[in-house]
Amino acid sequence: MTLTRHAASAISLSNDSLDSIAEESLLVHDQCKLILNALKRKVQAQGTSTDVIDGDLCVCEKGTHAVPDPCHCTLYFQKEEEEEGSALSRFEKLAMLKECIKEKDHNRGAQIHAEHIWTELHDQGTKDLLCFQRMKSEGLLPNLITFYNILKACIASHAIHSGQQIHVELAEQDFLEKDMVICNAILYMYTKFGLLKEAQDVFDKLPMQDVVSWNTLILGYAQQGHVYEALISFENMQHAGHAPNAITFLSILKACAHAGNPKKGEEIHTQITTRGLFEGDATIGSALVDMYAKCGSLVKAQRVFDDILEKNLISWTALINGYVKHGYAQEALGCFKCMQLAGHCPNTVTFICLLKACGSIKASNDGLKLHSQIVKQGSFETAPSLGTALMNMYFSCSMLLDAQNVFHQLEVQDRISWNALMHGYVQNSLEEYAMLCLEKMQSNGFPPNAVTFVCILKASARLGTACKGQQLHAEIIKYELPENPVIDSALIDMYMNCGMFAEAQVVFDKVAIHNTSLWNVLIAGYGQVGKNHVVFGLLKKLLDVGIIPDQSLYSILLNTCSHTGLLDTAQFYFEAMSTNGVIPTQEHYTCMIDLYGRAGLLEEARLILENMPFLANRLVWRILLTASYKQRSIDLGWEAIEHAAQLDKINSAARVCIRNMYAAIKSDYILAGEIHSLKDLQ
């Protein structure tokens, strides 16, 4: 808004006054600067033209993601000299944009904008697009090839409206009856726009379906994560008498990867092998690696990977990503070393996966090395997402200054990078910084989105400032974001943390469909403050509506029991878990050990520890140590100390804690008249 005020006055101003506007306004951010510079060029070139400047200002003012990004307004100016031969002039486009703004037609506005950007990127295609319009205006009939090229242009520029118009034209002229290629191109276009309902409709109405049509449809479903539809279409394809080919399998593997369950994927793998479609091929092989990796079957992923005859960068990245996603960061980094030895150079995607690995295990040295490699390779400029990945890595390693530096050096600070900055602050318990960040982001012209709100609500929940939280709630309503269970659960969490149970309940009640995590966050809130009767009441309701408790609900229940020492109840739920096929995690076991320990049942606690399928970590031994100390159980205490000390070669803070414990126990030893050698632990 500030920009509009300043720039509005720029209409009749000269070059010098534009300079002074820029200097005068502290709030002129980078994008505004770009526009002011563009205005300056305009002034230099041909004096002021209110028409053009006015048009661009409208664009700036509405600079949300739906309507053209102000940053790109400059393109209109830059393109001016080069664009003489075009059918649609810059002025016409601006007039169209103005029209869109007046009509509040965001879609059309975005489309014109997209087409314009696409013009920048796909020169040949642009000429097609413009030729097409000129041809029509001159009464020439476009042929199939023209239509095909124009559809490609629409896809590249995400021009949904134009694409639909072409579809109508093609149908009217009976082209769809004549040519499968154009039919499949239309189908492909709808899947690329994410309009799967329309795609299915087009598919159903095709005069006939060939293998390409089926593949296109299946891929469309697979890419958007509609696993069920993809699998059904795969079945139907075969019922219709079409043999799946390699491309079909690539698509269906993608769907299986989305499903997260390797069972179906294994079946597909068998089919691929039977048909002789793999045999060391890198493309199918990489898709198989990706599927197994995403489903958590890392051993199988590695096995398929080993069978690929000529591994390429994509095969390596798929494997690395699998390790990273399932918490094997060290393996991922090892894999990267092998990849480089094999002579492959990482690209943006590989870097993003690796940075995530470094962040997850706080491997700051590896992270720094990657950063310099990125700079050396010059990959930074070509991919803004690398900047976000770097920020995340630094924030995860608590290297705030480095993270901030990356942010400030970004060429384009978009909403994603602002969100990443905010998330980093929340991650590092700098809630106030996150709040400031929100203000700055907004004053820089980026309205918050769902991710922003989830993040900032978390900060607000931690601060426990009810007033701020309610203000945020009002703002969320104001922005009319689409319904989002993640926001709802963040809101409930925030209200619960502020002790505003009624407000939390109101949010909960307003949601039409309650998913498991919404129930969980509500129940967890009551559990935290020890309102056990509410917790178990809600649990009953949840079971009544047919929700099946998941791992996190069980840990909420066990924690609730743990807070209030309800050992029997906890025991009941702990056993219920396995009966209901929910696998206990380390957290569940830890909770049980804590409960037994605090009840003074050291033998039972120890039994759980010995039988759990994990190696006991520091936390568990420390819990046991505390319990042993309280019970004055010297033998178990010793065992706990020794184990804890062994595990504590890295963290000095924990070591101090253990020493204190040891000192406490030691006095008991002396009292008991026992003398032990404690040298190892000193």
Add this chain to the structure above:
DNA sequence: CTAGGGTTAG
């Protein structure tokens, strides 16, 4: 004509 790996949230 359809093709393999990825950026911000619970």
